[in-house]
Amino acid sequence: MVRALGARATEFAELRRDLHRHPELGLAEHRTSQRVADCLSAWGYEVHRGLATTGVVATLRRGSGHKRLGLRADMDALPIQETSGRPWTSVHDGVMHACGHDGHTAMLLAAARYLAEEGEFSGTLHLIFQPAEEYPGGAQLMVEQGLFDSFPCDAVFAMHNMPGIEQGRLVFREGPAMASSDDVTITLHGPGGHAASPHRTPDPIVAASAIVMALQTIVSRNIDPQQAAIVTVGALQAGSANNVIPDVARLELSVRALDPAVRDLLEARIHAVVQGQAESFGVCAVVDYRRDYPVLVNSRIETEFAREVGAELLGEDGIERQGPAITGSEDFAVMLQHRPGSYVLIGNGVGDDHCMLHNAGYDFNDDNLAVGAAFWARLTQRFLCN
Numbered sequence: 001m002v003r004a005l006g007a008r009a010t011e012f013a014e015l016r017r018d019l020h021r022h023p024e025l026g027l028a029e030h031r032t033s034q035r036v037a038d039c040l041s042a043w044g045y046e047v048h049r050g051l052a053t054t055g056v057v058a059t060l061r062r063g064s065g066h067k068r069l070g071l072r073a074d075m076d077a078l079p080i081q082e083t084s085g086r087p088w089t090s091v092h093d094g095v096m097h098a099c100g101h102d103g104h105t106a107m108l109l110a111a112a113r114y115l116a117e118e119g120e121f122s123g124t125l126h127l128i129f130q131p132a133e134e135y136p137g138g139a140q141l142m143v144e145q146g147l148f149d150s151f152p153c154d155a156v157f158a159m160h161n162m163p164g165i166e167q168g169r170l171v172f173r174e175g176p177a178m179a180s181s182d183d184v185t186i187t188l189h190g191p192g193g194h195a196a197s198p199h200r201t202p203d204p205i206v207a208a209s210a211i212v213m214a215l216q217t218i219v220s221r222n223i224d225p226q227q228a229a230i231v232t233v234g235a236l237q238a239g240s241a242n243n244v245i246p247d248v249a250r251l252e253l254s255v256r257a258l259d260p261a262v263r264d265l266l267e268a269r270i271h272a273v274v275q276g277q278a279e280s281f282g283v284c285a286v287v288d289y290r291r292d293y294p295v296l297v298n299s300r301i302e303t304e305f306a307r308e309v310g311a312e313l314l315g316e317d318g319i320e321r322q323g324p325a326i327t328g329s330e331d332f333a334v335m336l337q338h339r340p341g342s343y344v345l346i347g348n349g350v351g352d353d354h355c356m357l358h359n360a361g362y363d364f365n366d367d368n369l370a371v372g373a374a375f376w377a378r379l380t381q382r383f384l385c386n
């Protein structure tokens, strides 16, 4: 099947490079979703548009089977100025496909065409082309707007490329696979005053400094050492002159966990530590804790099923049955809160010319188009069989 899809690789590499040349940010994937919808309509899919603004869901029914399968690809790009030097470099200043979502879209389209023209299966296939994975979370929007009510799925699957892993290698993981991601803004208020009279005003800078250090104790003293947890203070802003004690200091945090209970504990401890520290320094603290993407949890049965499909296609040497968890985040986690399924990684290649995701020099590896598409096509045929 990889060979059958390989015969179409040039066509889909051209499509992928066209998408790469015209990247669009989350919820503004107008050209991309138009291209996706046009292709799928031409191949005989029933196409629905408009979920989460630019989302596309395409349905193909065959035979008398009752099972329903959802396959999801993301379509959005990032606010990065591309430096890859490729002939298909982005034509839009400051926007590029630095996460390979152009490739994910092309892989699923290649599978879509194969399944429409040559694929035998029995049941209902829903292809979900999602906007805004990077920001602000198109999966959540699509689910809120009735994705699984309008397009019921018994299971959902998605795939992401990963530089640093051998090209085409498929990596599976049952259980928690990617971290939750929360954003926290802490604002400390005091009346402000003269630098020469520190005894007359609480100092938000001293309080903020103590809070940065106290936050480090949460992971080291409150979290089970066997668990993963991250509290990063990524920004600390306060003051503008050496002779003024400012009236405000602001901290921005990124908080991550691989277990929902750990996530809850981190949130509770951050509130407690900040309020306790603020009180001790006489400043007023306001904590704005925003829960972003949840922990991504791959279900057992669907992950095992996906492994078997991968092993059939590539052999045991071509797959990793239980890869490591990743502390990055992914909004497909939201779909997995509503339906069982699995999120699969595909190696983008190793070596210097395979930049990391979100790097200005990154490019999707087109050799993956045939492998990824074959995996989707075979998974569909095995899932939707009588």
Ligand SMILES: [Zn+2]
Residues within 6 Å of the ligand: 098, 099, 134, 357, 358
């Ligand atoms: Zn990304």
Ligand SMILES: [Zn+2]
Residues within 6 Å of the ligand: 099, 100, 101, 133, 160
């Ligand atoms: Zn991505």
